[in-house]
Amino acid sequence: MNKKLQTKIQEILGLENLMFSTPPKPEMGDIALPCFELSKEKKQNPAEFAKNFVEEFSLPADTIIKEVKAFGPYINLFLDTAKVSEMILEDINEDFGNNNIGQGKKVLIEYPSQNTHKEFHIGHMRNVCVGNTIVQVYRASGYDMIPMNYVNDFGRHVVKCLWGIQNSFKFGVQSSEIFDASNKQKVLGEIYAKASNYLKDHDKEYNEELDAIQYKLENGEEEITKLFEETKKWSTAGFLDLMNELKVEHDSIIYESEVKARGQEIVDELLNKKIAEVGEGGAIIVDLNKYNLDVALVRKSTGGGVYMTSDLALSEEKFKKYDVVESINITATEQNFYFKQLFKVLELFGFDKKMTHIGYGLVNLPSGKMSSRAGNVILYEDLRDKVLDHLEKETRARHEDWSEKKVKETAHVLTMAVLKFTMQKHEAEKVVTFDFDEAVSFDGFSAPYILYTVARINSLERKFTGKSNDEVNFSLFIEDEVKNLVLKIAEFPEIVEKALQNYNSSVIAKYCFDLAKTYNDFYNKHSVLNAENEELVKARLYLSTKVSQILTKALGLLTIDTVSEM
RNA sequence: GUCCCCGUAGUUCAGUGGAUAGAACGGGAGUUUCCUAAACUCUAAACACAUGUUCGACUCAUGUCGGGGACACCA
Numbered sequence: 001m002n003k004k005l006q007t008k009i010q011e012i013l014g015l016e017n018l019m020f021s022t023p024p025k026p027e028m029g030d031i032a033l034p035c036f037e038l039s040k041e042k043k044q045n046p047a048e049f050a051k052n053f054v055e056e057f058s059l060p061a062d063t064i065i066k067e068v069k070a071f072g073p074y075i076n077l078f079l080d081t082a083k084v085s086e087m088i089l090e091d092i093n094e095d096f097g098n099n100n101i102g103q104g105k106k107v108l109i110e111y112p113s114q115n116t117h118k119e120f121h122i123g124h125m126r127n128v129c130v131g132n133t134i135v136q137v138y139r140a141s142g143y144d145m146i147p148m149n150y151v152n153d154f155g156r157h158v159v160k161c162l163w164g165i166q167n168s169f170k171f172g173v174q175s176s177e178i179f180d181a182s183n184k185q186k187v188l189g190e191i192y193a194k195a196s197n198y199l200k201d202h203d204k205e206y207n208e209e210l211d212a213i214q215y216k217l218e219n220g221e222e223e224i225t226k227l228f229e230e231t232k233k234w235s236t237a238g239f240l241d242l243m244n245e246l247k248v249e250h251d252s253i254i255y256e257s258e259v260k261a262r263g264q265e266i267v268d269e270l271l272n273k274k275i276a277e278v279g280e281g282g283a284i285i286v287d288l289n290k291y292n293l294d295v296a297l298v299r300k301s302t303g304g305g306v307y308m309t310s311d312l313a314l315s316e317e318k319f320k321k322y323d324v325v326e327s328i329n330i331t332a333t334e335q336n337f338y339f340k341q342l343f344k345v346l347e348l349f350g351f352d353k354k355m356t357h358i359g360y361g362l363v364n365l366p367s368g369k370m371s372s373r374a375g376n377v378i379l380y381e382d383l384r385d386k387v388l389d390h391l392e393k394e395t396r397a398r399h400e401d402w403s404e405k406k407v408k409e410t411a412h413v414l415t416m417a418v419l420k421f422t423m424q425k426h427e428a429e430k431v432v433t434f435d436f437d438e439a440v441s442f443d444g445f446s447a448p449y450i451l452y453t454v455a456r457i458n459s460l461e462r463k464f465t466g467k468s469n470d471e472v473n474f475s476l477f478i479e480d481e482v483k484n485l486v487l488k489i490a491e492f493p494e495i496v497e498k499a500l501q502n503y504n505s506s507v508i509a510k511y512c513f514d515l516a517k518t519y520n521d522f523y524n525k526h527s528v529l530n531a532e533n534e535e536l537v538k539a540r541l542y543l544s545t546k547v548s549q550i551l552t553k554a555l556g557l558l559t560i561d562t563v564s565e566m
Numbered sequence: 567g568u569c570c571c572c573g574u575a576g577u578u579c580a581g582u583g584g585a586u587a588g589a590a591c592g593g594g595a596g597u598u599u600c601c602u603a604a605a606c607u608c609u610a611a612a613c614a615c616a617u618g619u620u621c622g623a624c625u626c627a628u629g630u631c632g633g634g635g636a637c638a639c640c641a
Contacts, residue, residue, distance in 0.1 A: 024585055034584065036622090045621085046584095072585065115641080155641065283639050292569070293637095300639040307641055337570070337636045361571090362634085369634090394604080414604095425590095426579065429571080431634070433578070435591095442604060444590040445579085452604050460601060502582090510580070513589085520605065529601045566604070 001031075002490035004091065005064075005084070009077065012063050026480065029069060029076030030487065036073060046073030081483040085543070086474040088490045092546050097492045097553060101500065102143030108318050109135060109147050110329040111248075116153040116235035117161035119189025120242060121370065122423075122434060123332065123363045125380045128246050129423040129558075130360050131330050133505035136557040141500050146322050147249060150314060150329075152256040153232055157196075159214045161188060162227055163206070164195025171198050185238020186381055188231055193372035200373065242380070245416075247559045254317060260305055262313035266349070267299050275348045286345050296341040311342055312349070319353050326354040328503075333359035333429055358503050361431035363423075378434070388415040390440050395566065410563050414448060417560045421447035424505045424558055445513050450551060451562055453516040457548035458564045460528050464541055476539045481522040485547065488518045492550055496557070505558060512554045519547045 001020045009031070010018055015038070023032045039049035050070040059068055064087060067078040111131035112124050135145045164171075165178060171194045181187040199206055216224045243250065267284055270276035276298055279285035284299035298308050318327045331339070339357035346355070362369065370377045391411040399407065422439050426432045442448040477486075495511045498504070528540040552562050 021584080028585085032585085036584070074585070152641075157641070279638070281639075285638065294569080295638060297638045302639075304639080306639065332635095333571075334635060335641090338641095340570090341637095359571095364634095366577095398602090398604080430579085431572080435578075438578070438591070441591075446590085446604090448604050449590095452602075456602060456605085463601065506580090510589090517589090523601080524606050527601065565602080 002088070002493065004087065005490055008064060008087065012060065012065055013057070023071070023074070023076050026484075028071055029067075030079045030483065031077040032071075033075040033077065034073065035075060039073075049073075050075045079483065079487075081479070081486070082475045082477045085477040085482060085486045088486050089472075089474075089543065089546055092489070092549065094549075094553075096550065097496045098140045098142070099493065099497065100142040101497075102138060102141045104144075105142075105326075106144040106146060106322060106324040107138055107326045107328065108322055108324040109138075109145060110150050110318070110327070111147070112330065113150040113152075114239065115155065115157055116151060116232050116239075117158050117188055118192050119186070119372070119377065120239065120380050122378045122380055122383055123370065125246070125383075125419065126360055126363055126423045126428075126432075127330050127332075128243075128248055129420050130358065130428045130505060132246070132248060132420075132559045133424060133499070133508065133557060134328065134330075134358070134503060136559060137496060137499045137505070137508075140496055140557060146251045146324065148318070149243075149250045149253045150256070151236075151253055153235075154217075154255075154257045154260075156210070156214070157192065158228065158232075159210050159217065160195050160199060161192040162217070162224065162231070163210055163213055164191045164198075165227065165231070167195070171195070183238065183381065184231075184234035185241075186379065188235055188238075189379070193377065197373050246420075252321070254314065256310050256314075259310050259313035259317055262316070263305055263309035263311070264299070266312045266316070267305075267309060270298065270345070270349060273349075275345070286341075286348070288341060288344055291344055293337075293341050293344055296345055298345070307338075308342055308345070312346065315342070315346055315351065315353075315355065326356060328356045328358060330358045330360065333361055333431075335359065356503075358428060360428040361426075363432055363434045366433060366435050378436075383436075384415060384419060386436075387418055387440055388412065391415050391418070399565075410566055413561050413563050414451065414566065417447035417451055417555075418442065420558055420560050421450075421509060424509045427504055427506045447560060448566070450512045450516045450555065451566060453519055454548050454551050454555075454562045455564060455566045456523065457519075457544045460541060460544055461548075463529060464537070466534055466537060468538070472539050472542045473535050474539070476536050477543070479522075479526060481518075481525055482543065485515075485518050485522050485543065488515050489546060489550055492554065495554075499557070508554055508557050512551060512558075515547065515551060515554070519544070 006018070006020065010016055018033060019037070021032045021034060023029045035046040035049045035053070039046040042049060044052070047070075050073055053075055054068055054070040057068060059065060064080055064083040065077050066080045069076050069078070109131060112127040114120060114124055131147070135147055138145050168175060168178065168191060173191065173194065178184075178187055178191060199210075213224060217228055267276060270286065271284065276284050276286045279295070282301040283297055286296045286298060288294060288296055296308060297306055298312070300306055315327070318324065336357070336359045343355050343357070364370065365376060365378070367376060388411055391414045392407060395402070395407050395411050395414070418439065422434070425445060492511070495507055499507050526540065528544060529537060531537045531540055555562060
C-alpha cells in the first residue's frame with residue numbers, strides 16, 4: 001500500500017498500523033481492510049466488528065473516501081477518483097519510487113564472474129540480468145553500489161582450452177578457423193567446450209599432456225605463455241564488449257591469480273587455529289558436520305588450492321578494498337551448498353561481515369538441460385543475433401518509410417529489451433524453461449507489449465497540438481479505468497521495496513506488465529486526443545505522461561531502454 | 567545414503583495464513599472509416615496425494631509419491 005495513501009486513510013478512519021488488501025471484485029470496493037486482527041483486541045468476531053465500525057463511523061465530507069461498507073469480516077473503502085488522482089499524481093516526478101533505506105551505505109556486488117576461455121551462454125546472461133537489476137534497485141534505495149567481477153583465468157579450464165587449440169584437428173577444427181575468427185572470444189568458448197567433451201570421451205588418456213601444459217604454464221614456458229596471454233586477451237576483450245552491451249559497469253576486476261596466495265595463508269591460519277585439519281590422503285579439510293554442512297575441502301593433498309582456497313581470500317579482499325556493509329554475489333543455485341560451507345568457514349575464522357549469496361535457477365530448454373556435451377548450449381550471441389534478425393524484419397515490415405539506420409537502432413533496443421525481460425519474468429532462484437518460439441512471439445507478458453504502450457504514449461505527446469499549461473483539472477477524472485490506473489501507479493514504491501527485500505527482479509517485470517495492461521484498458525475505452533473538450537484532453541494526456549514516466553523508470557531498473565516509436 | 571529446492575489450467579508462470587486461486591501462451595468466438603491491431607473484448611480450463619495445526623491452509627508441520635540439484639581433492 002502506498003504510504004501517502006495509507007497515512008491519509010488511517011487519518012480519516014482514526015486507526016493506526018492497518019494492513020490493507022484488495023477486494024476480489026471492483027464492485028465490492030477499491031481497498032479492503034481485513035478486520036481479523038482489529039477485532040481480536042476488542043474480543044469481537046471480525047464480521048461483527050466490521051458491521052459495528054461502519055454503523056458508528058461517520059465519514060467526513062470532501063475526502064478521498066467516498067463510501068465505507070462492511071462485507072463480512074472486511075471493511076471496504078470506495079475512493080473518490082478525482083481526489084485520489086490529485087493526491088497521487090502530483091507527487092510523481094523522477095524520484096518517485098526511490099527511497100533512502102540505504103542512505104550512506106556501500107554494498108559490493110560480484111557478478112557474473114565468468115571464467116576466461118569459456119563460452120558465454122544464456123545462463124550467464126541470466127546472471128547478468130539479475131545482477132543488473134539488483135544494482136539498480138539498490139541504487140534507487142539510496143545505496144552506493146560497487147559492481148565487481150571476479151575472473152578465474154588460470155585453472156584447469158584454461159589448460160583444456162589451450163590443449164584444444166593445439167589439438168583442434170582432433171575434433172575437426174582448422175587452426176585458421178580460430179586465429180582468423182572475427183569473434184575470437186566466442187570461438188574460444190566453442191573450442192573449450194569441444195576440447196572438454198573430447199577429453200571426457202577419452203577418459204584419462206590425455207591427463208599427462210594436460211599436466212605438462214599446466215606445468216609449462218605455471219613455470220612461464222615461452223610458447224605456451226604466449227598462447228595463454230594472447231587467448232586471454234581475446235577472452236577479456238570479448239567479455240568487455242559483452243558487459244558494455246549488457247550495461248554492466250564493473251568498478252573493478254579481481255583475478256583469481258591475485259588472491260590465490262593469500263588464500264593459502266588463510267588455510268595455514270585455519271590449521272593453526274585448529275579450525276581446519278588434515279583429512280584423508282593429506283588434504284586439508286574443515287569438518288562442518290556439526291552444522292549439518294558435511295566436510296569442506298580447502299586444500300588438495302597435492303598442496304594445490306581449490307575454489308574455496310581463493311574464495312576465502314576474495315571475501316577478505318572485498319571488505320579490505322572497499323568500505324562496504326554487505327557483499328552480494330550471484331551464481332547458479334547449484335552452488336548454494338558450497339556457499340553455505342564457505343560462509344560457515346569464514347564465520348569460524350572470525351569473519352563477521354554480511355555476505356549474501358543469490359542463486360539463480362538453471363535456464364533449461366524444452367528438450368531438457370543445456371549441456372555442452374549434448375551440444376545444445378545456446379550461446380548468448382547466437383540468441384541475440386537470432387532475435388535481432390527477427391525484429392529487424394518485423395520492424396521493416398511495419399515501417400516501410402523508415403531509414404535502414406532507424407530500423408536497426410529500434411530493433412537493437414527491442415532485442416535487448418526482449419532478452420532482459422525474458423530472463424527476469426520469473427523469480428531468480430526458480431529453474432526456467434527457455435522456449436525460443438515463446439521468447440520471440442512477443443505477445444502478452446513480454447517486453448514489446450510494454451514498450452509498445454510507452455511508444456503509444458510518446459506518440460500522443462507528439463501529436464498534441466494544443467497549448468500546454470500546468471493546470472490540470474483533476475475533477476474531470478471520474479472513470480473507473482482512471483482510478484485503476486492511479487491505484488496501480490501508487491503501488492510503484494512498494495514494488496521497488498519488495499524487489500529490494502527479496503532480491504527479486506521479477507516483481508518489477510510483473511509490475512511493468514500490469515501497469516501497461518491497465519493503461520491499455522484505459523486507452524481503448526477513452527480517447528485522449530479526441531476527448532470531448534480541451535481540458536479533458538490535457539488531463540488525460542497528463543495522466544498518460546505519468547504512466548509513461550513510471551514505465552520508463554521501472555524498465556530502467558531492469559536496465560531496459562524504451563523506444564519512441566515502434 | 568544424507569541434505570537443499572520444487573510439484574498450481576494443455577504449456578510457461580503469479581499467488582509470503584484470509585473473500586469466488588490470478589495472468590500469459592495455446593484452444594474457441596469476436597473487434598479496425600476513430601490517438602500505432604506488436605492492441606482490445608468475450609469464453610472453456612488447475613492447487614500431486616494424505617494427515618495434522620488454525621475460526622480460516624495453495625501458503626505452516628509431518629508423511630507418501632514425482633521432478634531437479636548438491637554432497638573430499640571439478641570449477
